[in-house]
Amino acid sequence: MPKNQKIFSILENSLIALHGLIFILVIGQDYIQLPSFLEVFGRMHPLVLHFPIVMLFLAALLFWFPDAWGINSKVALKWLLLSALFFTGITVLAGLFLSVEDGYIKEDFENHQWTGLLVFWLGTSWYWFWVKEKLSIAKGLSLVVLALVLATGHLGASLTHGEDFLFSPLKSVEATPPVSFEEALAYDHVVKPILEQKCFSCHKAGKVKGGLRMDEIQYILKGGEMGPAIDMEDLENSQILVHILIPLEEEFHMPPKGKPQLTETELELIQSWILDSAHFDKKLTAYNPESEFFALAKEKFVSQESKSYTFKAANAKTIAELNNDYRKVAAIYPTSPGLRVTFFGKNQFDPKTIDDLKRIKEQIVELSFQNMPLKDDDLQKLTIFPNLEVLNLNFTGIEGNTLSELKKLKNLKHLSLSGNPLSKAAFESLKEFGQLKDLFVWTNKNSDAISMLKAALPNTKIEGGFQDDGTLYQLNPPQIESDKSIFTDKIEISLKHPIGSVKIFYTLDNTLPDSTNHLVYTEPIRLDKNVTLRARAFADGWLGSIEKQAVFFRSKIQPDKYELTFPPNPQYKGSGALTLFDLEKGDEDFASGKWLGFQDKPFEIQMDFNSPQSIKNIAFSTLAAEGSYIFPPSKVEVWIKTQNVDWRLIDSQIPDQPTKNRNRLLQMYESNINQSEVTAIKAKLTPVNPLPKWHPGAGAKGWVFIDEILIN
Template structure:
């Protein structure tokens, strides 16, 4: 017998050895004591498994061919591949005795054994199944792929193979909805720990893929001891030197970041709760401060946005419907003009009832109006119903809206008989109920019934010195040509009005006293206050008036504005039309994901000395001054950057208003100007949406 024949015979006999050994280990492996040297052999399973996969698939491909020479080579390759399959299956069964269990392991183990048996069957009965080989070969290929799939699930997690094909969603988590464990701690475990501590692979007898496993701990003791950093194995292991074999995660795995280590430490120290919400933490605690930077206070909503055309149709002179902040599907509705209010118009909102989260009906005549329609607004969070003539019975339907968190019903004559219906509003977080005819004892009764609700009953104004009303600034147009006149008036003729034109706040001593109409010849910010003896000085009134500048030859935006706030494109910036003080008016360019960058090409005789940028500011809607402003002047594509001072940034939330940035341009000859405004990347910590992206809104660029 030749050496070749002897080799083939040996490999064929080995196939029966591998099959027998695999069956013994599969059926009785749990009752066997595996020596340490065999455990080393078992741990070679991940190193060897690629050989049989490649060899068997290549053998199947060759055996499909018609040429006898290729088929003969394919049969020999099948023999070698089947032997490698046997070695790999035996090694895998030895490895399975170490901290592995679960459905994924069972499927991987038995599919591996079946793959071995099927490859041996095909080899010995190849001639007999020649006509069915394509079917048998395809079946073996499918078995190999399924075995590999369940093996990958063991090592890399569920759906490792098909993960890239599955849709991914970047879930925005609102701070008020975030939970400490679910949204801060568990993601760390999932990315850095669970691969070695889950169903099918339980190192150290510790499972971290469900709460019971975390609470139970592992073979070395309790994984977490609430408030006890020294005795919690989690904290001990992550702080061990990386060279220590008990360091978590192992040194060959992706390590925890400093922030992740701090989150885990603070979580254990604060009590290691599995249910606590972030908002339940004291705000001075470091864990709350860490969390407030990770989550947005832009509340996320699962419902789809309303049809834009439908929203536009609902807007008119007595009703305004707009998103609560740019890009949000959630809407707020406000009604104006009590004398023209028609209660039947409330039915118009039925098509957007899913999207309405705020409704303002202040001072609308709602007496005898059936408010039960609001119970259909199951996402309604805030209702303003002040001074509307409501009776307590009309509030009954509001108790059914579990999403309702803030209710303002001041100035409505509920009296003591209204207490019973008010007590049902247990889902609220805030209740404003000034001037509602409720006695002191009734207030105490209501406080007791709504113990978790913050109730505002108003205040006693006896002995208080009242502030003056703000003065009124009258003018013809916000955007004027040449010269315009400004008048400042107050309903009390004896007050003294002080004003400024340079943007500073007026005071009662140094600011000019208004005596006659002010003539303006340039863009100016007018700020005015009223003062009188025995009164508190008024809040200031302010406005920005813009003088039209020169019209450039042409202009070009580098990036398009956000699709919802694109107005008329670049033309908007030089059309001489001032946008209304409302970001949804359709007259503003809005940017959030990219900067506003524009190139302006000048006529030959144009020599601008300054550039002014007209902004909209509304911190409550995430609209801020730009984070940075860059200006260049150029000739024929050669640019020179203009040195400008840092951009002043908002320090608190104020009412919606116009903003102005003005910069001098250098002397000399240039025929191009380039301007770049970068939106604020992360809103400051004092803002309700700390850490979220901000917006920049611009409606005019003025060259003077």
């Protein structure tokens, strides 16, 4: 038998075997349990499907135009058609294996499956009728097969990329008119477009990875195999948040590695939306203008609207000259001539500096004086800005007796007056501000005046905030202010709260401050040692605040030499061991370059001193972010070496481990040494392995993140 004929015979027999196997699989598809190696083969379906598509079209060209190629078309066609059908069978077989995996709903992919099967079956019939020289039937079948290839591709693309992906560019659909910022919904117009681009391809009808669908609100609320996608009772542990915050290289990070990732802005938008109670039907204008989600959404939305102004942009040099440590001048969005001005530094603020802005008075559309000490007479200075649209006067201390001056601002649409002791005259003046779209006058006084104001301004959305109906509300936590968190000798720390009448309780021993365990803040706190400061605000008629926590480190002794036993993970390598002694404290962003991350190997370091040292203690500054697989170390060990004694273990700690995901925490582990003539110290922090059963990544390796070592 000629060599070609032998190969053709093998391919023909392979086709018969594939038909038989595929027929059995189609019948018993719902009862199959695949071994793992066949799951791998099934996932090759998208890889191999391109071979038969190209070959079938080439075979059709050769079949319909045999004389145009200048070759032995019959042998070439036999090669092409048999090879195409063989790979078609392999593709169909892989597709059947893939469909058995969890995450696919049969009703949603069965049309794709059946058109693929018809391509294989009718393609084989095409070959058989051609071999039997029944050309008229073969020609008809070739056209049907090619049409089915297109239909199968269209249905498969719709499964992977969304409905009607293949042919949508050919359809003439009227463009959806853009919605205005005032009418935009937080979910529909800000969050959902992100999910459509980055999440729907794996979590929609027909492809429900992890049992989770995200293409409809009811499925998002229902959640998947790992729990609620959005947990309304524990927003921080919503599975969407957990998985988008997991490091990229981890198995459970979403979107998966290799898929388009969330941008930093997209991640912040989703995170702030969920933490703000994940409203699905709330307008953007209903959010507190000071909230993180509102600020992010507005910036994104306004940049899309690209609002145009008739005035020219200010000179870049002028803007640069007006920027300083206590005032920021910036465009409201890139390329816009409209400017936003924000003042900072309450103690350094001088109302006279408002006059500096005359140089850009035409371009200023947003002004924020929040927390700046203004007087009623200063409001007259604000009337020089003809295009001002947004004015923030929250907590400025004004009584509002001269608010009528602001009526000169014909373009003013959003006015914030929360936290001020507004007088009766102020409310009378506000009744004449009919041009306002939003007015914020949060106060626990003048509730009758606010009601009358709402009646006088029916077209203005008025937020009156807190009304004392006997319900107790929780205070915001106090603010902890200091120049730095690492010091060499002493440091002074201030505690503040926007409501001046509250009492601030604090502790310095890492215990929770409450009514029986606290110090009362009266003046700046002076520290000369490592301390975890925890503070809460209390006031009559309010619930005590959640705690605010900060860690302060004293670092008086620096090693002369230091070396890591194992290098940190390349993605979180900072500046190597130098990161641990640069006196620059990392924040909650573990990807900032100020942290060293260890997972496969423990953090282990040796520190040497040229001359013997008297050492009291050593402390390690770490991060805990369980949602991102970053846990407290499973063990902290410290050894010392002295002039007279070789290495000996001086301290071994087993830190407490969390029982659920928490907010990101800066933590400190301190070991007492109290030893003279120390020539070297060795420390080891071991990552948790495996992660506990309650965690979404149970069984995986945890991380240890460290940014500073402090020796005193």
